[in-house]
Amino acid sequence: MPDRILLDYNNMVSPRLGGRGLDPARLAAAAARFRAIQAAVERQRAAGGIAFLQLPYETELVERIRAFADGLGQAFDTVVVLGIGGSALGTSALAQALLPPFWNERDAEARDYYPRLYVLDNIDPTTIGPFLDRLDLARTLFNVVSKSGATAETMAQFLIVRERLRRAFEEGDRGHLIFTTDPEKGVLRDLARAENIASLPIPPGVGGRFSVLSAVGLLPAALVGIPIERLLRGAREMDERCRSDVLEENPAGLFATLQYLAHLEAGASIHVLMPYSDRLYGIADWFRQLWAESLGKRLDRAGREVFRGPTPVKALGATDQHSQVQLYMEGPFDKTVTLLVPAEVPEDVAVPDLYPGTAAFGYLGGHTLAELLRTEAKATATALARHGRMNLTLELPALGPEAIGGLLMLFQIATVYAGEWYDVNAFDQPGVELGKELTGALLRRPGTEVPALDPPDRRWICE
Amino acid sequence: MPDRILLDYNNMVSPRLGGRGLDPARLAAAAARFRAIQAAVERQRAAGGIAFLQLPYETELVERIRAFADGLGQAFDTVVVLGIGGSALGTSALAQALLPPFWNERDAEARDYYPRLYVLDNIDPTTIGPFLDRLDLARTLFNVVSKSGATAETMAQFLIVRERLRRAFEEGDRGHLIFTTDPEKGVLRDLARAENIASLPIPPGVGGRFSVLSAVGLLPAALVGIPIERLLRGAREMDERCRSDVLEENPAGLFATLQYLAHLEAGASIHVLMPYSDRLYGIADWFRQLWAESLGKRLDRAGREVFRGPTPVKALGATDQHSQVQLYMEGPFDKTVTLLVPAEVPEDVAVPDLYPGTAAFGYLGGHTLAELLRTEAKATATALARHGRMNLTLELPALGPEAIGGLLMLFQIATVYAGEWYDVNAFDQPGVELGKELTGALLRRPGTEVPALDPPDRRWICE
Numbered sequence: 001m002p003d004r005i006l007l008d009y010n011n012m013v014s015p016r017l018g019g020r021g022l023d024p025a026r027l028a029a030a031a032a033r034f035r036a037i038q039a040a041v042e043r044q045r046a047a048g049g050i051a052f053l054q055l056p057y058e059t060e061l062v063e064r065i066r067a068f069a070d071g072l073g074q075a076f077d078t079v080v081v082l083g084i085g086g087s088a089l090g091t092s093a094l095a096q097a098l099l100p101p102f103w104n105e106r107d108a109e110a111r112d113y114y115p116r117l118y119v120l121d122n123i124d125p126t127t128i129g130p131f132l133d134r135l136d137l138a139r140t141l142f143n144v145v146s147k148s149g150a151t152a153e154t155m156a157q158f159l160i161v162r163e164r165l166r167r168a169f170e171e172g173d174r175g176h177l178i179f180t181t182d183p184e185k186g187v188l189r190d191l192a193r194a195e196n197i198a199s200l201p202i203p204p205g206v207g208g209r210f211s212v213l214s215a216v217g218l219l220p221a222a223l224v225g226i227p228i229e230r231l232l233r234g235a236r237e238m239d240e241r242c243r244s245d246v247l248e249e250n251p252a253g254l255f256a257t258l259q260y261l262a263h264l265e266a267g268a269s270i271h272v273l274m275p276y277s278d279r280l281y282g283i284a285d286w287f288r289q290l291w292a293e294s295l296g297k298r299l300d301r302a303g304r305e306v307f308r309g310p311t312p313v314k315a316l317g318a319t320d321q322h323s324q325v326q327l328y329m330e331g332p333f334d335k336t337v338t339l340l341v342p343a344e345v346p347e348d349v350a351v352p353d354l355y356p357g358t359a360a361f362g363y364l365g366g367h368t369l370a371e372l373l374r375t376e377a378k379a380t381a382t383a384l385a386r387h388g389r390m391n392l393t394l395e396l397p398a399l400g401p402e403a404i405g406g407l408l409m410l411f412q413i414a415t416v417y418a419g420e421w422y423d424v425n426a427f428d429q430p431g432v433e434l435g436k437e438l439t440g441a442l443l444r445r446p447g448t449e450v451p452a453l454d455p456p457d458r459r460w461i462c463e
Numbered sequence: 464m465p466d467r468i469l470l471d472y473n474n475m476v477s478p479r480l481g482g483r484g485l486d487p488a489r490l491a492a493a494a495a496r497f498r499a500i501q502a503a504v505e506r507q508r509a510a511g512g513i514a515f516l517q518l519p520y521e522t523e524l525v526e527r528i529r530a531f532a533d534g535l536g537q538a539f540d541t542v543v544v545l546g547i548g549g550s551a552l553g554t555s556a557l558a559q560a561l562l563p564p565f566w567n568e569r570d571a572e573a574r575d576y577y578p579r580l581y582v583l584d585n586i587d588p589t590t591i592g593p594f595l596d597r598l599d600l601a602r603t604l605f606n607v608v609s610k611s612g613a614t615a616e617t618m619a620q621f622l623i624v625r626e627r628l629r630r631a632f633e634e635g636d637r638g639h640l641i642f643t644t645d646p647e648k649g650v651l652r653d654l655a656r657a658e659n660i661a662s663l664p665i666p667p668g669v670g671g672r673f674s675v676l677s678a679v680g681l682l683p684a685a686l687v688g689i690p691i692e693r694l695l696r697g698a699r700e701m702d703e704r705c706r707s708d709v710l711e712e713n714p715a716g717l718f719a720t721l722q723y724l725a726h727l728e729a730g731a732s733i734h735v736l737m738p739y740s741d742r743l744y745g746i747a748d749w750f751r752q753l754w755a756e757s758l759g760k761r762l763d764r765a766g767r768e769v770f771r772g773p774t775p776v777k778a779l780g781a782t783d784q785h786s787q788v789q790l791y792m793e794g795p796f797d798k799t800v801t802l803l804v805p806a807e808v809p810e811d812v813a814v815p816d817l818y819p820g821t822a823a824f825g826y827l828g829g830h831t832l833a834e835l836l837r838t839e840a841k842a843t844a845t846a847l848a849r850h851g852r853m854n855l856t857l858e859l860p861a862l863g864p865e866a867i868g869g870l871l872m873l874f875q876i877a878t879v880y881a882g883e884w885y886d887v888n889a890f891d892q893p894g895v896e897l898g899k900e901l902t903g904a905l906l907r908r909p910g911t912e913v914p915a916l917d918p919p920d921r922r923w924i925c926e
Contacts, residue, residue, distance in 0.1 A: 006926040008924045010919045084785045104568060105597075110597075121782050122781060125832035126564065129811070134565065134573075152827060159815050160812055187823040254925050270774055278587040279587070288787065292787050292789065292790035313776055323548050324751065324752070326893075331771065332732065345588060348592070349591055349623060359909065359910070360649070362909075368588065372615065372902075380898050382916060431850070434850070442841065453841075456471055461469060461470070
């Protein structure tokens with residue numbers, strides 16, 4: 001059994017795919033170019049230009065979070081994160097990976113007296129209204145997460161929550177709030193100062209989608225009892241592994257390089273991440289933001305119009321074998337599939353041999369669900385290869401915090417490498433501005449003009 | 464306010480997209496061809512070749528389901544569906560759309576004494592073990608859903624559950640089971656007959672992904688109090704609308720034709736379905752199977768190798784504005800985005816005007832969440848168009864059962880039309896066989912050979 005994350009890319013290369021897939025010679029050429037990429041990344045790291053790489057080493061922050069979680073945090077029965085995008089996805093991924101399932105449905109004893117955790121990552125009133133009505137505000141802590149303090153969705157949630165808290169507790173409402181925000185600037189920071197509200201910092205250089213190992217993800221994780229020190233240890237170990245400029249030894253480098261080559265040389269513009277584990281599905285969703293928002297860019301770093309970017313897709317094994325795999329096997333050759341498979345799971349369930357003679361399903365008896373799931377992963381990987389479909393397998397040694405910390409780090413570092421390969425700025429997101437501007441204008445935000453929305457042409461409406 | 468589903472495709476056509484998008488002349492030509500497609504579909508319907516089209520008219524089945532749900536069904540506090548793919552996705556979509564949120568966390572009174580509903584759509588032991596351990600078996604009904612009775616995942620779940628039921632209730636365990644399966648054939652049917660276990664039929668011609676309006680979806684829906692008669696009424700109304708061979712008046716025809724043209728003429732191989740409603744996200748997941756498994760095919764209907772099929776992607780508004788929209792705005796021109804927007808929601812939440820002077824978010828005060836969400840949908844659609852990105856909006860009049868029934872029918876009928884446009888068999892799924900065969904062989908299923916799995920080449924493993 002491996003004790004660290006393993007990347008098997010046999011099914012990416014042409015010898016295994018009947019001639020489709022990547023030519024090993026091209027991979028060797030890419031390995032040579034990777035040395036320069038790694039050197040460039042190391043230079044940026046040394047200059048402090050890749051802030052998230054420092055997060056696993058922030059021991060002082062961990063102590064602050066630990067102090068808060070062990071102190072005040074324990075007074076609450078429910079923690080509610082108000083955040084969206086990078087302020088929500090990492091926390092949801094950690095909770096799904098590392099908490100027992102159906103956490104919020106368990107009673108306090110079955111949660112070891114840790115609080116319930118909800119991440120409100122949308123502004124749907126049909127969710128938020130009933131949710132808030134059911135909360136016991138006296139036992140609830142709200143963690144408002146926004147670096148700028150200007151995220152419309154999060155601040156709308158905050159206004160609604162704050163009014164309810166004020167009505168319930170008047171001045172005492174502050175004890176139900178903790179902000180995770182910029183250490184210096186922004187409205188939430190100003191409010192925290194003015195009203196003495198608890199707060200934690202998001203380092204200035206750390207963007208939302210790279211913030212899971214900052215206070216953004218670590219505070220809620222610590223509050224529900226996830227051992228964040230072990231998470232960061234795993235992240236540090238992966239970071240160390242990814243200092244190598246030998247492509248074959250650098251898992252993040254390999255992942256990024258294989259995906260890039262598959263896209264540019266073999267037409268795979270769609271990158272499916274398919275965990276064979278319910279616990280890891282949230283990580284596929286988190287990865288989806290990381291990959292899409294970092295690499296989907298109109299301009300390259302020289303300012304030329306390139307309209308780059310693979311499309312990440314989340315899928316779930318074995319479930320999506322009964323939904324998406326038909327397309328993956330027989331559709332266009334426009335995808336890679338990354339299977340994410342834990343080598344060991346913390347508990348297994350035996351399939352009893354109740355109907356030994358039955359042809360249709362008698363053979364299942366005597367196996368276990370973990371065995372069945374792993375077998376299906378292997379069968380799917382092999383079948384994809386035999387259909388000429390590129391796929392790779394990331395095998396986690398276990399579902400513990402070290403492995404999860406390592407996996408999150410692997411994907412984040414891979415994104416930096418992919419930014420180098422695609423030659424785009426992996427850290428900005430200029431394409432979302434127009435939508436925000438139009439929203440502000442339509443809601444008559446001061447300083448924005450009411451935009452001339454084109455009136456719809458009735459010819460193009462079916463009603 | 465519209466009283467039926469509206470399709471606005473202004474943002475699909477070139478005049479609105481700065482020259483990108485579909486040429487209205489091509490759309491007119493497609494409308495002419497659509498008459499022949501509609502005639503072909505009507506012929507198949509008349510010959511009984513499209514079985515799911517009959518489902519909304521099966522009043523006798525509704526009475527059987529109603530009788531079961533109002534009788535025996537009410538004895539249970541929890542309903543557990545054992546199923547995967549088409550046996551699970553429709554039920555999950557209905558529950559998410561039409562039950563109040565956090566249904567399973569509510570106490571009996573807040574559920575009007577209807578049962579909790581769980582859909583076990585995977586075989587992850589880390590989910591299933593803790594789930595079964597927490598169940599009160601005496602108050603639980605298991606609905607086993609598999610047309611063939613040979614679905615490995617579902618039958619593994621069944622074996623595990625059946626053993627627990629037997630241990631708890633001996634012969635009385637049958638009262639905790641109801642099978643939804645083929646009316647004549649298969650192991651579940653045989654078991655139902657031999658042991659006198661309750662059962663409901665899946666009509667022979669109805670495949671899993673077209674089964675949501677059969678007993679597969681209707682039984683669990685009825686058990687939790689969803690008015691299935693109103694669901695079917697909405698489906699019938701949509702079916703009637705989709706009998707027209709005038710493309711501009713046929714919403715399913717328009718949806719399929721626009722997606723097909725966008726793919727074949729404008730390179731949009733990725734079809735994003737993006738509800739601006741938490742309640743409708745399950746429908747995006749259900750649609751994903753429908754579209755992928757029906758259209759992703761190696762062979763066309765003449766048996767030529769074509770490797771067809773768009774890739775459906777689910778996204779959620781406003782959440783994914785902070786994750787995927789950067790890519791949708793600035794990445795390759797390889798997508799269409801369908802926004803799914805309810806015109807009215809059953810409840811709204813006001814955003815209080817707590818910090819009126821604050822530039823960053825003061826403007827939000829005085830609006831409501833529904834207003835904000837709808838404004839963001841409109842802003843995103845407009846911004847996409849201004850970036851030259853094809854998008855269309857499906858507006859639902861409300862979130863009630865009629866609208867949901869209509870929407871499900873719209874997408875199912877659109878899939879039939881899309882099968883005609885892509886010239887593939889929309890009703891089979893031959894590409895999943897190899898994976899099943901390999902799984903069976905690896906688990907030593909009688910009658911399968913142990914396959915010669917290629918041993919991995921160590922060179923292509925990073926560990």
